[in-house]
Amino acid sequence: MRFDRFDRIIGLALAVTAIALTALLWRGAGDDARSGRSNPQLEKRLAQQAKSALLQKIYGPVEQLREKGALPEALLKLDEIARQMPGEAHGVMLRGEIQYQLGALNEAITSLSAGVRSEPLYIDAGSPLSRRNLIEEVVRLGMKQVAPQAKSAPENRRLNQALTNLYYLQSRLAGGCE
Amino acid sequence: MPTLLLLLLVFLPLLAGCDQPGSRPVLNIGFMNCNNEQETLARFRPLTTYLSEQVGVDFRTVPVDTHEFEERFAAGDFALTHTNSLLYVILKENHDLRLLLTESRGNFGPRTAGAIIARKGSGITSLDDLRGKRMVFGPMMAPSGYLAQYDLMLQAGLDPERDLDYYAIPSGSFKHEKVVYGVYFGDYDVAAAPALDLETMTRDGKITADDFEILAQSPLIPYCTFGSAKETDPELVTKVRKALLALTPETTVAIDGEQVKVLKAAWIDGFEDLQDRDYDLVRDMARRTNMPPYQVF
Numbered sequence: 001m002r003f004d005r006f007d008r009i010i011g012l013a014l015a016v017t018a019i020a021l022t023a024l025l026w027r028g029a030g031d032d033a034r035s036g037r038s039n040p041q042l043e044k045r046l047a048q049q050a051k052s053a054l055l056q057k058i059y060g061p062v063e064q065l066r067e068k069g070a071l072p073e074a075l076l077k078l079d080e081i082a083r084q085m086p087g088e089a090h091g092v093m094l095r096g097e098i099q100y101q102l103g104a105l106n107e108a109i110t111s112l113s114a115g116v117r118s119e120p121l122y123i124d125a126g127s128p129l130s131r132r133n134l135i136e137e138v139v140r141l142g143m144k145q146v147a148p149q150a151k152s153a154p155e156n157r158r159l160n161q162a163l164t165n166l167y168y169l170q171s172r173l174a175g176g177c178e
Numbered sequence: 179m180p181t182l183l184l185l186l187l188v189f190l191p192l193l194a195g196c197d198q199p200g201s202r203p204v205l206n207i208g209f210m211n212c213n214n215e216q217e218t219l220a221r222f223r224p225l226t227t228y229l230s231e232q233v234g235v236d237f238r239t240v241p242v243d244t245h246e247f248e249e250r251f252a253a254g255d256f257a258l259t260h261t262n263s264l265l266y267v268i269l270k271e272n273h274d275l276r277l278l279l280t281e282s283r284g285n286f287g288p289r290t291a292g293a294i295i296a297r298k299g300s301g302i303t304s305l306d307d308l309r310g311k312r313m314v315f316g317p318m319m320a321p322s323g324y325l326a327q328y329d330l331m332l333q334a335g336l337d338p339e340r341d342l343d344y345y346a347i348p349s350g351s352f353k354h355e356k357v358v359y360g361v362y363f364g365d366y367d368v369a370a371a372p373a374l375d376l377e378t379m380t381r382d383g384k385i386t387a388d389d390f391e392i393l394a395q396s397p398l399i400p401y402c403t404f405g406s407a408k409e410t411d412p413e414l415v416t417k418v419r420k421a422l423l424a425l426t427p428e429t430t431v432a433i434d435g436e437q438v439k440v441l442k443a444a445w446i447d448g449f450e451d452l453q454d455r456d457y458d459l460v461r462d463m464a465r466r467t468n469m470p471p472y473q474v475f
Binding site for chain 1: 386387
């Protein structure tokens with residue numbers, strides 16, 4: 001097989017292109033490593049921040065109503081949001097917080113345990129989403145009020161479900177896993 | 179002939195083991211109408227069927243108008259009752275009705291509240307603004323649609339009989355929704371709306387949270403209540419109670435050839451064991467507003 005001048009030019013061009021691509025890929029990988037784009041910690045924090053910002057956008061009106069003491073309106077706003085995102089953890093946690101503030105302890109326990117089950121960050125003291133203090137308060141009161149009632153009425157399914165939820169929150173506060 | 183005799187010998191004992199029509203006691207459960215008879219029957223027939231199956235008694239679902247309830251209960255028409263908390267207090271006070279269980283539904287479980295609402299942007303932002311306004315209340319015997327709001331106003335130093343321009347109560351069924359829409363469409367300035375109706379109407383997309391200003395909301399008071407007449411067999415009452423507490427969202431019964439979820443059909447989340455003293459808030463409200471059973475002329 002003989003190579004003419006054009007074959008040599010094409011061969012040379014292919015070799016130059018391959019070397020250039022390799023150099024580009026190698027440099028790109030180095031840039032990624034230097035900029036930390038593939039750093040899992042950074043990616044996790046970015047995701048958390050993005051989530052926080054989105055939650056703030058969605059639930060901002062609820063928080064505003066709650067802060068000015070308009071708790072019934074805040075609950076209605078949550079009901080409205082729940083139409084689009086039923087069972088969303090942040091909404092469920094907010095509902096539990098408001099239910100507790102309005103004196104519905106059993107319902108607050110149900111909501112808070114459901115929220116923590118779907119997003120464990122709410123029990124994590126270091127998380128920006130943390131509701132640990134509230135959960136501790138609810139568990140303390142629940143153990144005082146709900147637990148004795150549930151123990152004296154084993155046939156009461158809902159009351160015993162509330163007790164199960166209380167124990168769940170208690171174990172999560174103590175650092176227990178799912 | 180011997181074959182026929184043999185068949186009779188085999189099948190007769192089996193037939194005797196079955197429940198024959200009329201062989202079980204028949205007892206009435208009086209269900210207070212919330213909106214209308216048709217709705218009451220649709221809601222509570224599955225629950226009544228379930229109780230009949232569990233307890234071994236043929237219960238009948240009897241829809242009852244709120245204002246006829248006491249008279250019919252006094253006449254011995256009902257072994258069990260399902261009423262609002264004010265009617266429970268009246269029947270307890272006047273006829274020694276026994277508390278069985280309290281129904282649980284919505285954000286506050288076995289409790290609910292009454293709210294006073296105005297259209298957002300109407301300029302009405304507090305109870306003080308109610309003077310000289312047009313108000314619409316729910317039915318007069320409704321704890322969270324009339325009693326709680328009337329009491330809230332009295333407690334705030336407002337006399338609904340004197341300080342409002344006028345107030346009205348809608349006629350016909352679906353009064354609570356009519357009250358909310360009455361303000362929404364501007365027929366009235368303010369309304370007495372049950373918190374639960376605001377919640378369900380928002381969840382159903384009929385209204386939004388931004389449509390209304392909640393001027394005040396009452397403390398939480400017990401929701402709808404099952405009671406038993408003092409003459410009803412205590413053993414049967416215990417069975418009913420046990421059956422109600424055992425209900426789960428998955429419990430079904432056959433109604434007109436279909437399997438129907440009992441709790442879902444009845445719009446109930448479950449049942450709770452409140453104490454009679456939990457109804458003292460309702461009693462206090464009834465006393466302050468001069469309502470039955472403490473009404474003085």
